Amino acid sequence: MLDIVPVPAFSDNYLWLVHDKASGETAVVDPGDPAPILAELDQRGWRLTQIWNTHWHPDHTGGNLALKQATGATVSGPANETIPGRDVELREGDSVTLGSHLGRVIEVPGHTLGHIALFFDEDRMAFVGDTLFAMGCGRLFEGTPDQMHLSLARLMELPDDTKLYCAHEYTLSNARYAVHAEPGNGTVAARLAEVEAMRERGEMTVPTNVGLERATNPFILAGNVAEFARRRAEKDSFRS
């Protein structure tokens, strides 16, 4: 059993701490800012042993060097991107381990070209970075609609109950666009109402899960690549 702790950073990032009590190991996923991570580790008495990056963007890697220097943690990140302090290059089919827990690397290009996700089969969880958000997906800064469409499809092949840990709290804005893109979809409308209530109470809306995204994510509900591309472009300038 792993403990997963969200550490909020910047305006809407979640940095994820992953702790394995059995081995005493702790990993952090996408530490854009080292300070809140060091504070959380200190408060919990956890020792950081690993840093995992999903992609190169500074709000995901900005804390790598400071955390590595402070803790000696090993940095693992996508092979095809420039990752500060990287010790281990991760490619499709590689894995990371935390104690006895194993996470498989899935390449999910689109937001960036080398973006990876980490899927822990037995723990039914995946760290998806900026590829998939609750009811949304990352902007196509480097990749093509085809690549992102396929990347999202690969994540949707994971078991329905897989928790998806995304890196930003974008759900409310995504849900508003989802209702626009999927008019008449009662499941999408109901989730918007739920998300509005959660945010009013100051609650987090992530992690999400595969089953929920398959039912309510407009980028996954887009039937084909052309419709996916149209929706992605529309969302880029959508004002909710």
Ligand SMILES: [Zn+2]
């Ligand atoms: Zn990013």
